[in-house]
Amino acid sequence: MSKTLLLGNEGVAQGLYEAGVRFVSSYPGTPSTEITEAAVKHDEIYCEWAPNEKVAFEAAFGASLGGARSFCAMKHVGLNVAADPLYTASYIGVNAGLVCAVADDPGLHSSQNEQDSRRHAVASKVPMLEPCDSEECRDFAVLAYKLSETFDTPVLLRLSTRISHSRSPVGLNERREIPLKDYEKNVSKNVMMPSQAKAAHKKVEERLLKLREYAETSGINRIEWGGRDIGIIAAGSSYVYAKEALGDGVSYLKLGMVNPLPIELIREFAAGVKKVVVVEELDDIIEAHCRRYGINAVGKELFPFTGEFSQATVRSAILGIEPPYRELEDGALPRPPMLCAGCPHRGLFYALRGLKLYVSGDIGCYTLGANAPLSSIDSVLCMGASVSGLHGFNTARGKEQAKKSVAVIGDSTFVHSGITGLIDISYNQGLSTVIVLDNSITGMTGHQNNPANGLTIKGDPTAAVDLEALARAVGYRRVAVVDPYDVETTRKTVIEELEAEEPSLIISRRPCALLKYVKHSTALSVDAEKCVGCGSCLNVGCPALSRKDKKALIDPEQCLGCGICASACRFGAIVKEGK
Amino acid sequence: MSVKNILIVGVGGQGTLLASKIMGRVYLEQGYDVKVSEIHGMSQRGGSVVTYVRYGDKVWSPVIEKGEADIVISFEELESARWLPYLKPDGVLISSTQRLDPSPVIMGKAEYPENILGKISALGIKVIPLPADRLAAEAGNIKSANIVLLGAAARRQDIPKDVWIEAIRASVPPKTLETNLRAFELGYAE
Numbered sequence: 001m002s003k004t005l006l007l008g009n010e011g012v013a014q015g016l017y018e019a020g021v022r023f024v025s026s027y028p029g030t031p032s033t034e035i036t037e038a039a040v041k042h043d044e045i046y047c048e049w050a051p052n053e054k055v056a057f058e059a060a061f062g063a064s065l066g067g068a069r070s071f072c073a074m075k076h077v078g079l080n081v082a083a084d085p086l087y088t089a090s091y092i093g094v095n096a097g098l099v100c101a102v103a104d105d106p107g108l109h110s111s112q113n114e115q116d117s118r119r120h121a122v123a124s125k126v127p128m129l130e131p132c133d134s135e136e137c138r139d140f141a142v143l144a145y146k147l148s149e150t151f152d153t154p155v156l157l158r159l160s161t162r163i164s165h166s167r168s169p170v171g172l173n174e175r176r177e178i179p180l181k182d183y184e185k186n187v188s189k190n191v192m193m194p195s196q197a198k199a200a201h202k203k204v205e206e207r208l209l210k211l212r213e214y215a216e217t218s219g220i221n222r223i224e225w226g227g228r229d230i231g232i233i234a235a236g237s238s239y240v241y242a243k244e245a246l247g248d249g250v251s252y253l254k255l256g257m258v259n260p261l262p263i264e265l266i267r268e269f270a271a272g273v274k275k276v277v278v279v280e281e282l283d284d285i286i287e288a289h290c291r292r293y294g295i296n297a298v299g300k301e302l303f304p305f306t307g308e309f310s311q312a313t314v315r316s317a318i319l320g321i322e323p324p325y326r327e328l329e330d331g332a333l334p335r336p337p338m339l340c341a342g343c344p345h346r347g348l349f350y351a352l353r354g355l356k357l358y359v360s361g362d363i364g365c366y367t368l369g370a371n372a373p374l375s376s377i378d379s380v381l382c383m384g385a386s387v388s389g390l391h392g393f394n395t396a397r398g399k400e401q402a403k404k405s406v407a408v409i410g411d412s413t414f415v416h417s418g419i420t421g422l423i424d425i426s427y428n429q430g431l432s433t434v435i436v437l438d439n440s441i442t443g444m445t446g447h448q449n450n451p452a453n454g455l456t457i458k459g460d461p462t463a464a465v466d467l468e469a470l471a472r473a474v475g476y477r478r479v480a481v482v483d484p485y486d487v488e489t490t491r492k493t494v495i496e497e498l499e500a501e502e503p504s505l506i507i508s509r510r511p512c513a514l515l516k517y518v519k520h521s522t523a524l525s526v527d528a529e530k531c532v533g534c535g536s537c538l539n540v541g542c543p544a545l546s547r548k549d550k551k552a553l554i555d556p557e558q559c560l561g562c563g564i565c566a567s568a569c570r571f572g573a574i575v576k577e578g579k
Numbered sequence: 580m581s582v583k584n585i586l587i588v589g590v591g592g593q594g595t596l597l598a599s600k601i602m603g604r605v606y607l608e609q610g611y612d613v614k615v616s617e618i619h620g621m622s623q624r625g626g627s628v629v630t631y632v633r634y635g636d637k638v639w640s641p642v643i644e645k646g647e648a649d650i651v652i653s654f655e656e657l658e659s660a661r662w663l664p665y666l667k668p669d670g671v672l673i674s675s676t677q678r679l680d681p682s683p684v685i686m687g688k689a690e691y692p693e694n695i696l697g698k699i700s701a702l703g704i705k706v707i708p709l710p711a712d713r714l715a716a717e718a719g720n721i722k723s724a725n726i727v728l729l730g731a732a733a734r735r736q737d738i739p740k741d742v743w744i745e746a747i748r749a750s751v752p753p754k755t756l757e758t759n760l761r762a763f764e765l766g767y768a769e
Contacts, residue, residue: 005603005613109618133614133641166616166641167603237641244640312644323646325664326702332661333689335590335681337626373686538686543625546680547687557721 003169008159011134011170012073012101013038015141019097020178021045021071023063025056027416028445029075030110031164032103036073037448040457044175049448049457052383052416053078057085057100061154064098065190067181069145073101076117077382081417086154087124088192091200093152096181097145103159106237106281107308110161110444112363112382114306116282121156121259125204127211128156128259129220130236134168140256143220151207151214158258160281162237162308212260220256223269227251230318231273233266233286233297237309238279244311246318261289270295277302277318281309339368341544342513342520342560345437347484348408349376350540350564351491357498358405360393362386362413365443369408373541377408384409384417390432391425402431403498406506409434412442412450415465419474425503426475433497433504436467437484439512447515471505478504485510487567513560521561522576526552530573537565537574580611582635584643585732588662589654590679591628594725597750598652599630601729604746606634609738616641625682627658652732654711654724655679656695663699672696672704673731675711675724707731707769714765720755723762730766740767 006014012035016024024047026036040047050056056072063070074082079102086100102120105111121128127147129140137159144155188196215221226248234242235255242252253269255261270276270290278287278299287299302317303309316322339346349369352359353376361367361377362385370377381389386407394402409418414436425432442448449455454464471479478500482490490508497504511518523544533550542565544558552573554565566574585602589595596617603615611634618628631643645664653659653674666672674696683689700706709731715724726747733743744760751759 003607005600005607005615007617161618162616162641165618166614167600168614168638168641169607169612240639240641310642310644311640323644324668325646325666326668326699326704327664328660328695328698328702330692332657333681333683333692335625335627335657335661337591338682340592340625372682535687541682541685543679543682543685546685 003171005167006134006170007034007165007167008131008134008137008163009034009165010038011131011137012141012157012159014170014172015138016045016071017042017175018138018173019142019145020069020176021145022068022180023060023070024048024072025050025059025063026073027051027053027056027078028442028448029053029078029103030445031105031161032073032075032078032101032159033445033448034164035101036457039071047457049450051451053082054085057082057089060098060100061085061089064094064096065183067096067183069097069178071099071101073103075111076102076104076115077111077113078102079117079120081383083120083124086120086126089154090124090126090204091192091197092190094148094154095183096178097148098154099141099144099148099157100154101157101159103161103164104282105161107161112380114282116285117156117158118258118285119283121158122285125208126154126156126259127151127257128158129256130158130258131163131256132236132239132254133163134166135170136256137163138170147214151211153207156259158236160237208260212262215257215260215262216265221262221265222254222256223265223272224252224254225272228272229274231269231276232279233269233276233290234279235286238281241309241311242279242314245314255286258285261286263293266290266293266295270297279303279309279314336371337368338371338541338543339365340513341542341558342562344439344484344508344510344513344562345369346374346540346542347487347562347564348435348437348490348508349374350568351484351487351494352376352406353539355491355494356404358393358401360386360390360405360407362407362409362418364410364413366408366410366437371541373539383413384421387418387421387434388424390434391421391428391430394430394432395428399431402433405432406494406498407432407434409436410443411436411438411440411452411467412448414467415451419470422471422476422505423474431501431503433494433506435494435506435508438467438507438509441512441515443512447512467505467507476503476505478502479507480504481507481509483510484508485562485564487564513562521563523554523556523559524561524563524566524574524576525554525556527573527575530571532571532573536570537568540565540568580635582633582638584648585632586643586648586651586662586665587630587632588651588658589628590658591625593654594722595628595630595654598725598729599632601743601746601750602632604750605738605742606632608742608746611635612638614638614641627661629662650732650735652728654728657681657692659699660692660695663704666704668703670705671707671735672699673707673709673728673735675728676708677712677724709766709769711766715762718762718765719758723755723758726759726762727766730763731769733763734767
């Protein structure tokens, strides 16, 4: 059969298609986003972007109860948001199969923490599968539906950046159409009040025992005998790193199911090798499990709790070797990510820069406003926390502080979980000023539509959240809209709203410069006669600007003519080309 | 066949992903096992980006580590310096001579280093410098520099030229095809 190169995420989507899934609801989050973007290409699957992961999980749960095989995807921190429905969905179980993919990010390629989502599987007592390449992503997605329906449980599918974002060959199969299941009212199963939940918890414990039996015997966890001096226990990316580094020189217990873990199978494996080594990125979950059952295993003595592994990590920890390589004596200058040329966020941050404010930040492209030279953000915690965190900060420090601080939050993040913070401010008589950076798209994850831009996941027109009306509805009387390319007006507006003795919402509105429909002005250029080489324009931190021969220089290939740098120039030296 | 490792490095937005996608298609077409690993998300915003391409009879890991790459295809000089340690000492560095200032240089905190490719050559590394952006402009669009570099890499592998051309045909939008094929030929000639 001919195979196609698919991302791990596309492999999962292919599995959803083959398994007859009908309903997908997700919130974008690197590295999980492409699952839903690939699923939506199949007309047989209803797909949507939800406002956040909790809503996505609950919608998928509802669809499962309604009889459709259903799915949601999120990044590791997204599962924290969806943890509430997950833990009780574990008690209720499913009607049609319910699977949630969660993508971890060891090495923090695009995240604010490095948490290990296997902990959620253990704590919520649901099975978790972990594939090691794109073909297994497909296979495990299909298998997850079988397990979900056989064991009456939601199933977690754990991915990681390397598995999600690596392409490997997948043989494509046909879709198996699964008819919608009947819905039957069943209060003792589907309504979780204390009396029902007590009984349900007992069932969950019994289910875990049955799942453990499955983990022991089904073949999803398998022993590959090789050299007997060392036996490696690993799953997912750690397994392929170990195979790459150690080949057939050692034996493997390859785990496909990471919760619950087998006991007897591990004992059998351990008895067949001289030394058991657990290779697992992030936490020591498998290793601690071995110890708990008296199986001698080493893991974190050899491997770190932090960062992403590779074959080099395994090779150096177990064999103590490293291939030779050459490098330049002075290495290479760092190249940190920065806001794109023409990014509207730059104008807003440049307007804030001179005001010496406390800026409560949030999660998105605009988090880069924390980096030099804009250096405009004081704190970033999690999605939505800019707004609620600002309320706490200002309340703790008193009324005057509210005149010296703002929150900045993107449109998608605001809908995700900023609205509740806004209500917290107005309800509790706070004075905080919140700035929504409305660029009409979910940017950092690669341009997904969202409830505020009036387009569905398929790009069809739909109702858009009216941010101005929403702010008024929750009690904000002061709502201002500014264009961040107009730095002066933006700065003036921020000053005005900070002075007001009531809370304000400022909407800094301009679409992302990378959106295809956005028309740009012609590139700007530097009038060398007027440029004194002071470098003020370089403080806007634009990739199109540099300094050459003590004068500013604009790269016409990159410049989108936004004019933010021109507003930083006191000498009028930055001008439209040809003027 | 033992596994071959190709590292594609550049700056976010330079089109490294398209190049790796075409390579992956070619090797799969030739019957090899293939893994291509990409990074999406935050680092794409003007940061240093890397794509790993590995092919052979059986490929386990999707990543390439220090001292493992047979070829490094670099879209930018400073990135050549950054990723040099990933090249085998007897590997080949195909580097564009394009220079894009990183933020420390933009802000005037550092100078862009001089003669990077010369210094790398002096370490005994085989370097193929390529004015990829000039050749791309010659082909009709400066954005096709990625395909120029792909052309230069293609000539150094045992795979017929028309297989590459077919893969480009299947991977790029039809209206950019002619430009991309010209870009490939210009790179292939280098």
